Amino acid sequence: MSNAFTAYLIFLSPPAVALVFVLMSIAERRRAGALAEPGFFARNGWPVAIFLIVAVAFWALVMIVLPSLYMIDYSFHPKLPPSQRGGPKDIYTLANYRYFLFGSPDDTSHWNSTHLYAFWITIFVSMIITVVNFAVCYPLAYFMAQVARPGAVTRLMLLLVIPYWINEILRAFAFRVLFGTGGVINAMLIGAGLIHDPIDFLGADVALYAGLTYAYVLIMMFPLYNAIESLDHNQIEAARDLGAPWWRIHAEIVLPHAKPGVASGATLVFMLCAGALAAPLILGGPKTLWFTPIVYDRFFQAFNWPQGAAYALVLLIACMVFVLLVMRLFRVSLSEIAR
C-alpha cells in the first residue's frame, strides 16, 4: 500500500462512515414519517451524535481494521530489506504460509512438524483449559448467584478480584516459585515424605497449564455469574418441586438459561489462552511448545515480520473458526454472547 493512499484512508474514512450514518437516518425518517421515535441525532443532539459516530468509526478503523489489514497484506509479502520494499522483488507470495506448513518457503516434501505440533497443542490445551475453567467457575458462580447471601457475595467477589491487582508477570513468577523444583509444592511433598526427588512441574508443563487456568478464572467467572444471577430462583425451586434431582436442575434449567454466559466466558478464555504470551514464556519448560512465543520469535528473533504476520493470522483464523464451530454446535448466536 502506498503512503499517500494510507493517509487518505485514515483521514477520509471516518467522515465517510459518519456521512453514511447520517444518510441512513434521513432515509429512515422519510420512511417512518413523523410518527417515528426521535432518531439517534434528535435524541443526542448533532454535536454529540457526530462525535460518537466519528469516535467509534475512528476507533474501529484505525485501531482494529487498518492494523489487521496491514498484517494480512504483510503476510503475503516476502521478507525484504527496507531498500527493496516496493521494488521488483516485492511480490505477492504464499511463501510464509508454505513455511508454516512445510518448514521451508518452497520445499513441500516434509511437514513443519515442530510448528504444526505447537499449533495443535496450543489449540488443544486452550480447549482443555477452557473446560477446566468452566468446571472450576460454574459451582462457584452458581453458589454466588443463587445460594449465597448478598454480604457473602461481596466478600467472595473481593477475594476473587484482589489477586488480579498483581500484574500478570508477577503472578506468573509466583507460579514458578510455587511449582519450581525447589518450590513450595515440591518442598511440601518431600517434607510429607510422599516423594524423594522433586517433580519437574515446569518441564511437564503443569505450572503452565495451572497458571493459564488461574489467569483467566475471572474472565469465565463474570459472564457466568451474570447469566446465572438473572435466572429466577423460583424456576430452580419449581423444577425441584416437580421432582428433579440436582443434576437435572443444572442440566435442564440452569445451564440452558446460562448458555449465553457460558459461551461468552468460554470464547474469551479460549481466545485469550491461545493468544497468551507472558505465561508461556515464564512458566513454559525448556521443551514447552506454545504457539504465541513462536509467533513472537518470528517477529523479534528472526526479524521476519511477514512470516510473523502469517503465523499470527493462522492462529487468529483457526481460533475464530473453532469458536464459530463450537457456537454452531451449541446453537448460540453471536448476539447472545454480546448480551
Place this chain on the structure above:
Amino acid sequence: MSADIDIDNVTIRFGDFVAVKDVSLKIAGGEFFSILGPSGCGKTTILRTISGFLEPTLGAVRIGGKDMSGVGPNKRPTALIFQNLALFPLMSVADNISYGLKVRGIPAKERRRKADDLLALVALPGTGDKKIGELSGGQKQRVAIARALAVEPQVLLLDEPLSALDLRLRQHMRTELRAIQRRVGVTFIYITHDQGEALTMSDRVAVMNHGVVEQVGDGRTIYDLPTTPFVASFVGENNGVTGRVRALFDGLAEIETPLGPMKGRDGGGLDVGAPATLFIRPEQLRPEADGVRARVTASAFEGHVTHVRLDAEPGHKLVMSLGRDLGAHLLTPGLEICVGFAPLDAIVLAQARA
C-alpha cells in the same frame, strides 16, 4: 388421589424472628383450604414448609399420615404453583407440563399424551407446541396448573397465583380453579391476601396474622362470626367501636362507647368492665330516627351499593353501605343523620390480650 395434611404445632424461626408461631391445622383430603392473611403474616412460610423447602423449627408436618421431616420437595406428594408461576421459558408448553414426568423417566410419547390431556383439562387444547412467551397471563396460569397436576400430586399448593391477573380474569379464574379442583379431587391449599378469593373458592379458610392462626372456618362463619378483632376487621369491611363492657345478658353484650351505649352479640370471652370492640358491617348500618348522630362526609356510588362515609360525633369515622332502594342518593355531604343497627347484626369481641 388426595391426602389429608396435619400441621402439628409448627413453629418456624428465622434467627430471632418467629415467622410462624405454634400453628396447628388439620386439612381433610380433597378439601379446598385457603390461608388468608396480610403480607408478612407467615402464610407463605407455612406453604413452603408443606412443600418441603423449609423445615419446621418445632412441630411436624404429616401428609397422608406420613411424617415429612427430612423429605425434600422433590420427594413429597405435593406440587407448588408459584406466585410468578415460574414456568420454564426455554421449553414449549407441552415440555413445561411434562417436565415432572420426564424426570420420572416416563417415555416421550406418553408424556406428550398426558400433556395434551391436561391441556384439555385446563381448557387450552392444541397449545402444546407454543412457547411460553406466546401465552397470555390467564393461559400461563392454566399451564402452571397443568404442570403441577401432571405429577399427580396428592396436594396442590397455590401461592397467590392469581395476583398478577386483572380483575375480570381473576374472577373468572376463581370459578375455573374451583371447577378444576372438583374435577381432579386433589387437596388444594390456597394462599392469598384477597378475602374475596378465599371466601368464594374455599371449603374452609384459616385467617392468619403475625404468624398465628386467628380463626379457621367456612367463609360464612369467618364473615359472620369472627372470633377475634383482627378477623372481624381484616375479612371484609367493618366498623369497629371500642368501649367497655357494661352488661352481659341473653347472649348479648352492652358496651359503653364514646358514641353512647351499644348492644351486639356476645362474641365470647367478655368480662364486665373489660375493654371490648363492637363490630358492625357497613351493609348492616341503617339510617334511623334514633341512634348514633353522624354527619355525612362523602358518598361513593358503586352501582348496586352506595358507600356513605360518616363522621360520628367525637371525630369517629363510620362507613354505611346502602342498597338502591334505601334512598342513598338523598344523603348528600354535610347532612346530619342518625344511624343504627339491629343488635343481632353486630358482634362484640374482647380486646386481644397481648
